[in-house]
Amino acid sequence: MARMTYCRRGPLISTEGLNGVGKTYLTNRAVETLAVKPLMLDEFSQRANGRQGLGEALLRALREASAGDPFLRGGTPMTETLLLMAIKRHDLDTVLPDLTSGRAVVEGRSVDTTAVCQALLLHPDDPDTALQTAIDLLDLASSYRPLPDLTILVTDDVAKALERAQQRDRRIFTDEQADFMRAAGALFERLAATDPVRYRVVDRRDIDEHQAAEQIRTWLQGAGHDLTCLAEPWQGPGTACMFCRQHTPVNAS
Ligand SMILES: Nc1ncnc2c1ncn2[C@@H]1O[C@H](COP(=O)(O)OP(=O)(O)OP(=O)(O)O)[C@@H](O)[C@H]1O
């Protein structure tokens, strides 16, 4: 068994949840009160005309192929899955220097969204198989890049999230898109329950926005402790940490 070595890298944190659930709003409120700010990596919808580079070009290709669908569905779910995972790997590549210097990074959506949305596309009428597929897709994603150290899932009434998303984006979701969102909400919650170590869930049905932001703040503050070295997941045991370059000793247990 590999022995853990502790690393001075910053924590990689993701926020997850449905469109309009308040991930960005609540995280920004939580971060406002932190003395040391994490680097915030934009959600996809914030990137429309901003960044240049390979990640943006891949996202543009997905947008064009899906002709305005909010869930980037172009009809070839596995190809889209691999491109989405490549974008999330690209996101990680862009923040490696920050993480290496010890800074926390918060990604608005990470590979969990990809796993949930693509699993639903592959198994629209079978929630149990969709859950297993989401777990399998996360496993695939974790061979591209390390999973986040902490994932904060924000949940709420789907109808409220939908209303906020529609108002913000000035668009009406079709009934089919609203159904997809409902199914994604249920799958996010089931997926989170499979990994209580990585996930924290904040449910806006139970607490007000001040309490929710305070809860997120506490989790962000606690995320930097006892982080271990991480090798590139596609390399074998005993390879150097991708952040501090230490070699993790490999011990037979
Ligand atoms: N408690 C709140 N009070 C007022 N406005 C809110 C609240 N929560 C969210 N909003 C607003 O609702 C909209 C959706 O919230 P936000 O952009 O944070 O959602 P999101 O989860 O990041 O969504 P997406 O994934 O679609 O980008 C935004 O316009 C935001 O300002």
Ligand SMILES: Cc1cn([C@H]2C[C@H](O)[C@@H](COP(=O)(O)O)O2)c(=O)[nH]c1=O
């Ligand atoms: C990462 C990712 C995103 N999507 C969808 C979800 C949203 O409808 C849009 C925009 O995302 P934002 O980050 O909330 O701005 O993209 C997806 O379907 N699959 C994914 O992997």
